[in-house]
Amino acid sequence: ETVIDGSTGYLFANKNIDDLENKLRKALSLSEAEKENIAQIARTHVENNFSLKSMCQKTCDLYNILLNKHE
Numbered sequence: 001e002t003v004i005d006g007s008t009g010y011l012f013a014n015k016n017i018d019d020l021e022n023k024l025r026k027a028l029s030l031s032e033a034e035k036e037n038i039a040q041i042a043r044t045h046v047e048n049n050f051s052l053k054s055m056c057q058k059t060c061d062l063y064n065i066l067l068n069k070h071e
Contacts (some may be wrong), residue, residue, distance in 0.1 A: 002050065008042035
């Protein structure tokens with residue numbers, strides 16, 4: 001949920017050492033500007049989707065959905 005592959009970081013296929021190696025090489029070869037860009041996108045993504053206000057709202061929304069299904 002917090003990592004968007006290629007945007008806020010890199011995901012690799014489970015138990016796939018070759019994919020892991022490729023993603024690590026890619027990450028290690030990034031320029032400072034590319035690293036800063038990924039960091040900024042990641043910060044913004046987390047602030048927009050995982051703030052206390054956002055998480056509370058999502059929890060309340062889920063409760064409302066569950067309560068409405070049982071009425």
